[in-house]
Each structure stands twice: as structure tokens, then as C-alpha cells.
Amino acid sequence: MSVEDWVERLGGQDGPDRYRRYALGSVGFLAVSEIGLWAIWVVQEDIDALWRTSVAVLGAAHALIQFLLWRYGLNHYLATGPRPVRLVAAFTALTVAMAVLGCVLLTSGPIDGGAMTAYTVWLLMYYAGPPVLALPPRVGSALVAAVSVASLAGAAVAGLRGSALVFVISASIVMVPFMAIASRATGWSVRLIEQLAAARETQARLAVAEERLRFGRDLHDVLGRNLAVVALKSELAAQLARRGLPEAVEHMVEVQRIARESQREIRSVVRGYRTADLHTELAGARSVLEAAGIDCRIEYGPAARLPSDVQSALGWVVREGTTNVLRHAQGASRCTMSLRTAGPAEALLVMENDGGSGAPPGAGTGLTGLKERLAGLDGTLATEQDSGGHFRLTARIPWEDGE
Amino acid sequence: MITVLLADDEHLIRGALASLLSLEDDITVVAQAGTGDEALAMARAHHPDVAVLDLQMPGLDGVAVAARLRDDAPGCAAMIVTSHARAGALKRALSVGVRGFVPKTVSAHDLAQIIRTVHTGGRYIDQELAADAIAAGASPLTPRETELLSYAEDGAPVADIASRASLSSGTVRNYLSAAAMKLGAENRHVAARIAREHGWL
Numbered sequence A: 001m002s003v004e005d006w007v008e009r010l011g012g013q014d015g016p017d018r019y020r021r022y023a024l025g026s027v028g029f030l031a032v033s034e035i036g037l038w039a040i041w042v043v044q045e046d047i048d049a050l051w052r053t054s055v056a057v058l059g060a061a062h063a064l065i066q067f068l069l070w071r072y073g074l075n076h077y078l079a080t081g082p083r084p085v086r087l088v089a090a091f092t093a094l095t096v097a098m099a100v101l102g103c104v105l106l107t108s109g110p111i112d113g114g115a116m117t118a119y120t121v122w123l124l125m126y127y128a129g130p131p132v133l134a135l136p137p138r139v140g141s142a143l144v145a146a147v148s149v150a151s152l153a154g155a156a157v158a159g160l161r162g163s164a165l166v167f168v169i170s171a172s173i174v175m176v177p178f179m180a181i182a183s184r185a186t187g188w189s190v191r192l193i194e195q196l197a198a199a200r201e202t203q204a205r206l207a208v209a210e211e212r213l214r215f216g217r218d219l220h221d222v223l224g225r226n227l228a229v230v231a232l233k234s235e236l237a238a239q240l241a242r243r244g245l246p247e248a249v250e251h252m253v254e255v256q257r258i259a260r261e262s263q264r265e266i267r268s269v270v271r272g273y274r275t276a277d278l279h280t281e282l283a284g285a286r287s288v289l290e291a292a293g294i295d296c297r298i299e300y301g302p303a304a305r306l307p308s309d310v311q312s313a314l315g316w317v318v319r320e321g322t323t324n325v326l327r328h329a330q331g332a333s334r335c336t337m338s339l340r341t342a343g344p345a346e347a348l349l350v351m352e353n354d355g356g357s358g359a360p361p362g363a364g365t366g367l368t369g370l371k372e373r374l375a376g377l378d379g380t381l382a383t384e385q386d387s388g389g390h391f392r393l394t395a396r397i398p399w400e401d402g403e
Numbered sequence B: 001m002i003t004v005l006l007a008d009d010e011h012l013i014r015g016a017l018a019s020l021l022s023l024e025d026d027i028t029v030v031a032q033a034g035t036g037d038e039a040l041a042m043a044r045a046h047h048p049d050v051a052v053l054d055l056q057m058p059g060l061d062g063v064a065v066a067a068r069l070r071d072d073a074p075g076c077a078a079m080i081v082t083s084h085a086r087a088g089a090l091k092r093a094l095s096v097g098v099r100g101f102v103p104k105t106v107s108a109h110d111l112a113q114i115i116r117t118v119h120t121g122g123r124y125i126d127q128e129l130a131a132d133a134i135a136a137g138a139s140p141l142t143p144r145e146t147e148l149l150s151y152a153e154d155g156a157p158v159a160d161i162a163s164r165a166s167l168s169s170g171t172v173r174n175y176l177s178a179a180a181m182k183l184g185a186e187n188r189h190v191a192a193r194i195a196r197e198h199g200w201l
Helices: A003-011 A016-044 A049-077 A085-108 A113-134 A137-157 A162-242 A247-272 A278-291 A308-328 A367-375 B011-022 B036-046 B062-072 B087-095 B108-119 B127-135 B143-152 B158-165 B169-182 B188-197
Strands: A295-299 A334-341 A346-353 A380-385 A391-398 B002-007 B027-033 B050-054 B077-082 B100-103
Touching: A016 A049, A016 A113, A016 A162, A049 A085, A049 A113, A049 A162, A085 A113, A085 A137, A113 A137, A113 A162, A137 A162, A162 A247, A278 A295, A278 A308, A278 A334, A278 B087, A278 B127, A308 A334, A308 A346, A308 A367, A308 A391, A308 B127, A367 A380, A367 A391, B002 B011, B002 B036, B002 B108, B011 B027, B011 B108, B027 B036, B036 B050, B036 B062, B050 B062, B050 B108, B062 B077, B062 B087, B077 B087, B077 B108, B087 B100, B087 B127, B100 B108, B100 B127, B143 B158, B143 B169, B143 B188, B158 B169, B169 B188
Parallel strands: A295 A334, B002 B027, B002 B050, B050 B077, B077 B100
Antiparallel strands: A334 A346, A346 A391, A380 A391
16 A cells, blocks of 8 residues: 555545544554653663563553553544443553552562652553543543552552652642543544534535525426416417417417516526625636637726625626627637726726627617616716727726725 | 537427427528437538537537537537526637527527527627626636646546646645635535536636
8 A cells, every 4th residue: 555545544534534533643642652651661671571571561552452442432422432441441450450560560679769650650641541531521530530549559558759759649640630631622622623514514504405495485486377377378279279269379479478488587586596796707707708718807906895786787797798798709819807996986897808899889789788777876888999899898887985 | 501400308399499490491400419429420420500509418518519529520610508507618618619608598589590690600698698607706726726626526536636746645635625625515526526517627
């Protein structure tokens, strides 16, 4: 398996899954560090091979169970697995066994107080995390506290004295609660991330469902009535045609009209769910023109600051002007659209292209409709074309720039 | 006489349209097809002046047929008829040199007029379909994101995409997750689909 595959595997999808794997990875690192510390301890201490092997084997097992318990404890904490009671028991038993082994080593002489100090602190530190994640917080804390106190008492009974004892107790007082809290916090943050992701998903689903409902209702309003009329009218026309009556034609013409109107209405329902600001329209116009091989430059100017009614009116100008370029300016290779402020109280949209309008003035270019629309906002529309085929469309709308 | 190829998988509509177009004095429907591949074969066999292609057909879609026709039958003007206002379709169509883009709501009479326009070298783009495409805005993706997302489209693993783009897997992953976030998609596959639907790939 190549390195990339492993990266792919570890990385996987984004979001909560990844975060969970990273959290598990970081606690996995704890287990690795435990093995490392035991290895150092075993190498440094000058003890019999039997003792050495015992500590090495128990330490490795402790690290392994620590990792497993992190994993299953986290799963349980996140409600995706059973409570790993046996693992907690095994982990606790192993910890106690190691604590006893430490006491035996101290009383029988092979290790001194310093070695015992490190041994006990590490043991308790690595023990403290997983049980509080796997068990209910009170039970887990009580268990960890009990094992810690018992181990420290055992060390004292076994002959740990003076500054070594003070150190081991104070280090445990700091490290044990720290690990226990860090453990809960890790689980909690993973859970929080997953809950947030789930909430976001639910929210998105709800929004979609709501939209679908609204859409369905609107569509039914538009179509239900028209389809009823179509059914009735065509039935009538069929009856009339059977009797050879010429009125059949009129009814069918009517059916045709209603059907076309319904198609238009459906599209306007669909369109009603879409609102675009001027910035989007300009960018969209450019992408459409460039698809047709027309180089396009835009000056956005104050696009974002314009009030929505001005934006929407100028959006019409952009759409209409762009469609005209596509339809009529076949030779166009370049087009500019620039939005500017003109004077203190006017917004100005100028669309220019080098392919001419090609259309006879006012002939179905939709410009007449645009003029009327702009007039509603006291705006004006002007077009001019020079002999070189340069076509310019200028829309002006009164607007007080607040800035 | 303008010879026309009609391609539409809804044969009721295609039949009715063929009958209505044949009523026009200067138009003959020389071939009909129900799939994109059939349309291509028919165009090669009959050399129509104008190919009227439904956007959505089994196999090759209308735009794909138009793209092939541009090479195979340069004399044939392609136009697209669509019932779906997919923003990306218009841009794809324009970029392969489609000359007409009209909704299915168009009447046969108007369609005949548009066929004449297209046949004489004109271009006819429906006002509202253009407005839809414009309002969809430009792609929010950077060129690099677009490139990587298009590699991801066929389900290639990140390692493959990385080697195609000569980037490291981690970089590819970052680009793809940025793209997915911009598109509000939960993963790169969904992101690629969304981008494709919007015509951003």
C-alpha cells in the first residue's frame, strides 16, 4: 500500500469523521509514548532480567490496553458502542498489578526511590484518562482516585520516603486530574463536533423539505386549475369534432393557449425561487458571453451598494443587453459592462460591444420593455451605434450614494 | 427547402413537431431520432441543414451531439430545444457553437421561424433561458479547483488526481475540500455533481 493510500485512508472525508480519527490518533500517541517511557525505564534500571522482563511485558500490555480502552471508551462515550467494562477491569487490574510490582521492587531492593517515583507517576498518569471516558464521570473519577490513592499509599508502605514521596504525591495530584479532565474534554469535543455536523445536516434537510412543500403548493396552484380546464376543453372539442361542428377548432386553439401559458407560469414559479444580485448577474453575464467566445470586461463599480430595486432594474438591463449581444451581435468579439456613479446622484450602466446590435431599432429586442421598467425608477435608456459597428447601451438611474 | 433533423426521445412530441414543421412550405423534416447516437448517425446519413436537438436524450445529450456535428457535419447548424432551464447547458451549448437555444414551450410556428434564422447564419437565444444562465452567476471556483474537481468527477481517488495534476495529495485534498465548502457539498463527489449541474466544470 502506497503512502498516498495511507494518507487517503487517514484523511478520508472531511468533517466529524476526520476529527474523530485525529482525536483517536492523538490518544494513540499517548499509548506510544507510554511504551517509550517504559522502554527507557527498563533500560536505565539495573535490575534482574526477570524483573526487567516483567516490567517490560506489563508496561507494553498496559499501553496496549490503554489504547484499546481509549478507542472503545470513545465509541461508548459517543454512543456508538457498548460500555467496555471488561477492558476497564483489565486495565485497572493491570495497573494495580504494576503498582504492586513497583512496591515489591522497592522493598526487595533492586530500585531506589527515584526510580519508584517515575514508575508510579507514569503508571497513574497513563491510567487516569481512559476509565473516566468509558465509565460514568462519577464512577470513573472515583475509580481513578481510589486506584491512585491506593498506589501512593502502597508506595509509602513499601518504603518511599522524604522528598521522593512528596514529589510522587504532588505530581500525581497534578497529572491524574489533568489526564482525567483532558480525557473527558477530548470525548466532549468530538461529540460536540458530531452534534454540530448533525444539526447542520438536519437544518439543511429541513430547509429543503420546506422549500419542496412551498414549491409543490405553488406548482399545484398554477397547474391544477389549468390542467382541469385543458381536460374539459379538449373533451368538449372532441365531442364537437365528432359532430362535425367547427367550434371544435376554437376550443382546441384555446387549449393550446392555456397549455403554453401554463408552461410559462411553471417557469415563472421556478424563477420566483431565484434571486440574484447585480454582482452575480454581471459575473453570470460574463461567463455566458465568454462561453460564446466573446471577451468580456466588467467594472463592478458601486454594484454592491445600490439599493435592491435599482440592482434589480439594472439586472434586467444586464440580462436583456447580454441576450441582445448573443442574438444580434454575431460578429462581436469584445464586450464591456461598466457600472459607475455619474455625478452626485446617478448610477450609470454602460454596455458596449464591437459587433453592433444588428437588430432593426426597436424590433423585438426587449429594449422598449426595459425603457418602461427603468422609467418606473425615473431612469432612462439610450442606445447608439456608430458606423464601425460599435454598439453602446446606456442606462441611467437616479441614486444618492450614501458614501 | 431547409432540411431538418429532429432529435427528441419523447416520440409524441417529436411526431407532432415533425407534422407541424412539415406544414411549413420551406421546411422538410428529413430524419428523426430518439437518442443522441441515433441523431449523429442520421445527421451523417442525411446531411440536414439544421439539427433540432433535445437537450436531454439517452446516450449523448443534445450539446454533445452538437459538438460532434461541428466536426462531422460542418454544414449543419445545430440548435437545442430544452424543457429544463439548467444554467450550465446554455454555456456549454454556446461554447460548442450551437446557434439556437429555445425552450420546448416554443410554438411550432415560432420554431420554424427560428430554424430559418439559424439556417441563414443567425443566432437565436431565448431571452428567459439566457436570463436564467446569467442569474446563476459565474463559477465560485478558482481555475485550479475547477480542474481538480473535474478530475474528481469520475470518482478517481485523491492519489490519482494528485498524480494527474502533479500536486501532492494533501494539496489536492485542500483544494477539493475548499471547493466542496464553497458549493455546500458534503464531499468532493457531490461537489463535482453540483458544479457540473451549474455548468461550472
